[in-house]
Every structure is written in C-alpha cells, then in structure tokens.
Amino acid sequence: MIKRMRKLFLQKNNILRVAFVILTVVSLWYWDGVMSVKNDHGINQAKAMYYQPKDTVDVVMMGSSHIHYNINTGILWKDYGIASFDYSAAEQPLWITYHYLVEFCKYQKPKVMVLDLYSLANNKDDYQYDWIKPNILGMRFSINKLRMLSISVEREKIDDYFPSMAVYHDRFSELTPFDFYYPLTLHTEMKNFKGFAPAFETQGQEEPEFDQERSGGLSLKQETYLQKIIDFTKENDIELFLMVAPYITTNEDELVYNRVKEIANMNNIEFNSTNYDYKEIGLNFETDFYDRSHLNYRGAEKFTNYLGKELKSRFDIPDRRGEEGYESWDVDYENIQQLIKENT
Numbered sequence: 243m244i245k246r247m248r249k250l251f252l253q254k255n256n257i258l259r260v261a262f263v264i265l266t267v268v269s270l271w272y273w274d275g276v277m278s279v280k281n282d283h284g285i286n287q288a289k290a291m292y293y294q295p296k297d298t299v300d301v302v303m304m305g306s307s308h309i310h311y312n313i314n315t316g317i318l319w320k321d322y323g324i325a326s327f328d329y330s331a332a333e334q335p336l337w338i339t340y341h342y343l344v345e346f347c348k349y350q351k352p353k354v355m356v357l358d359l360y361s362l363a364n365n366k367d368d369y370q371y372d373w374i375k376p377n378i379l380g381m382r383f384s385i386n387k388l389r390m391l392s393i394s395v396e397r398e399k400i401d402d403y404f405p406s407m408a409v410y411h412d413r414f415s416e417l418t419p420f421d422f423y424y425p426l427t428l429h430t431e432m433k434n435f436k437g438f439a440p441a442f443e444t445q446g447q448e449e450p451e452f453d454q455e456r457s458g459g460l461s462l463k464q465e466t467y468l469q470k471i472i473d474f475t476k477e478n479d480i481e482l483f484l485m486v487a488p489y490i491t492t493n494e495d496e497l498v499y500n501r502v503k504e505i506a507n508m509n510n511i512e513f514n515s516t517n518y519d520y521k522e523i524g525l526n527f528e529t530d531f532y533d534r535s536h537l538n539y540r541g542a543e544k545f546t547n548y549l550g551k552e553l554k555s556r557f558d559i560p561d562r563r564g565e566e567g568y569e570s571w572d573v574d575y576e577n578i579q580q581l582i583k584e585n586t
Contacts, residue, residue, distance in 0.1 A: 317550065
C-alpha cells in the first residue's frame with residue numbers, strides 16, 4: 243500500500259514538473275512575442291520566412307529596402323504565377339545578405355535569387371549600426387546568426403544586440419493591444435505575408451542624368467561577400483540575377499555598378515541596372531516615387547511588371563497558380579489589394 247502511494251505521489255510530482263515546464267515554455271514564447279519589435283523594415287520579413295510552406299518559394303528577392311518597397315509579390319503571383327518572397331531589410335550590407343541566404347536555404351530551395359545591389363554603392367562601412375536592428379531581430383537563434391553577428395557588430399558591442407531581449411526588454415511603455423494579440427495570430431499572418439511593404443506617400447523627383455564609364459568603388463569586404471554569394475548560389479544550383487532597382491542614382495553610384503557588371507561578366511551571371519530603363523518601366527518621376535531612393539505603390543506596380551517579364555524571359559520559372567500548397571500566395575495578393583484600397 244505504501245509503495246503504491248509512493249508511486250502515485252511520484253507520478254503526480256512528475257506530472258506537475260512536466261506541466262510547470264510546459265507552462266514556462268509557453269509563457270516565454272508568449273511574452274517574447276508580446277515584447278518583440280515589430281516592423282516591415284526587415285523584422286517581419288525575416289520572421290515570415292520561417293512560416294512559409296517548405297520548399298515552395300521559387301524566387302527569393304534579397305538586399306536592401308529597395309526589395310520590399312519596390313517588388314509587389316502579389317503581382318508576381320497573380321500576373322506571372324511566380325511564387326516569390328521579399329527577404330530583405332533596410333540598408334542591408336552583403337555580409338548580412340550572405341547569412342540571410344544561408345538561413346533561407348535551410349527551409350527553401352529557390353530556383354532564382356534576385357539580389358539588389360543598392361547597398362554596395364551607398365553603405366560602405368564595415369559596421370553599419372543605423373539599421374542593424376531590422377537586420378538581426380527577425381532571424382532565429384542559430385550558429386549562422388552568431389556568425390552573422392560576429393562580422394556585423396564589433397565584439398564589444400555584441401551584448402547590445404544579442405540576445406534579442408537586450409534590444410526590446412524596455413518596451414513596456416510602448417505596448418499596445420496589438421502586441422498582446424500578436425503571438426496568437428503570428429502563424430497565420432506570417433504564412434500569408436510575402437514581404438512586400440508598399441509606401442503610399444508621393445514625392446516628385448527629378449530624373450537623374452549620369453554618364454559614368456569608369457568602374458570601381460567596392461570595398462574589400464563588399465567584394466568578398468559578393469563573391470561568397472556568387473559561389474554559394476552556384477554550389478546550391480540557384481540562378482543568380484544581380485540587379486539595381488530604379489532610384490535617383492548618381493555617377494558615383496554607377497561607378498560601383500559598373501564594377502559589379504565586370505564581376506557578373508567574369509562569373510557568367512545575369513545583371514541588370516534598371517536605372518537605364520526608366521522609360522521601359524514606365525516610371526513617372528512626379529507620381530511614382532516615395533522618396534529619392536524608393537518607389538511608392540504605383541511605381542512598385544510598374545517595376546514589378548517589368549521585373550516579372552525579365553524573370554520569365556531570363557529563367558525557367560514554373561507557373562504555380564492553382565497548385566496545391568500555394569494558397570497563401572492567393573491570400574497575399576488579396577491582402578495587398580485590400581491594403582492599397584485602404585490607403586488610397
């Protein structure tokens with residue numbers, strides 16, 4: 243009898259221990275979701291990647307905010323049947339892009355990688371702290387993330403950015419009801435989000451004039467990581483499309499892109515600086531820009547249609563419309579349409 247009671251007591255204690263562990267894990271998960279920083283400058287794009295149906299993304303678009311401002315994933319899906327994802331962050335340097343690519347390929351097997359190269363011309367410092375948070379907070383903990391941090395942040399400053407709690411532990415005064423609902427809706431919202439974050443403001447711009455013929459301007463670190471990306475895509479049978487999305491460029495910037503063109507030619511890689519294609523894209527400099535660096539939603543629609551045709555003509559990309567497992571791209575298109583309707 244005593245043995246039986248002791249056995250029951252131990253079983254009860256074990257159940258309580260397991261329940262306590264489960265409650266602790268769930269509580270940590272929930273409060274991490276509540277307290278986490280949330281924005282479409284790169285954090286949500288990085289988070290959403292983990293919720294995409296496995297091995298469904300055929301074209302991944304990577305680089306700076308020029309990707310998630312300028313490339314409408316809904317149009318690529320609706321009009322071209324391309325299952326794409328904007329996996330980008332503000333001012334992203336190529337050493338972070340490289341580790342994003344490594345992370346992406348843990349979960350997806352893309353056929354094509356579109357890489358925007360704006361950051362090469364405009365962000366040359368080895369450590370770029372102004373926009374480091376949107377580039378690191380959305381990525382889950384892994385050895386790959388630690389390696390990314392080790393080359394993106396000076397050693398004495400790593401504690402300021404890792405673990406993520408170091409960044410958002412003091413957000414209590416900023417919390418809204420949305421933060422408390424966020425962990426409960428995260429899975430559905432992130433699965434249907436493909437990274438596009440349109441801008442709705444308009445700033446008229448003057449069409450730039452440039453006639454740069456020389457090449458150069460890349461730092462050693464930039465050129466090293468561009469080559470690492472090229473090598474990685476070749477090793478993983480990913481076709482690489484180097485691109486410069488349209489913006490108000492300068493001769494100084496075109497110096498860098500001319501050097502990229504040389505590297506692309508040496509590696510037999512597709513490259514297109516679309517700053518030479520303003521008319522073909524159909525851009526109106528009075529109505530289609532959010533600022534000198536980004537298109538607004540109208541400009542993004544024009545550029546995305548241009549890009550869709552480019553991708554279809556250059557690469558063998560399947561049309562996934564109607565296929566089982568790709569329903570979330572239909573939802574993404576509808577969500578984008580609703581967002582545009584609400585803001586225009």
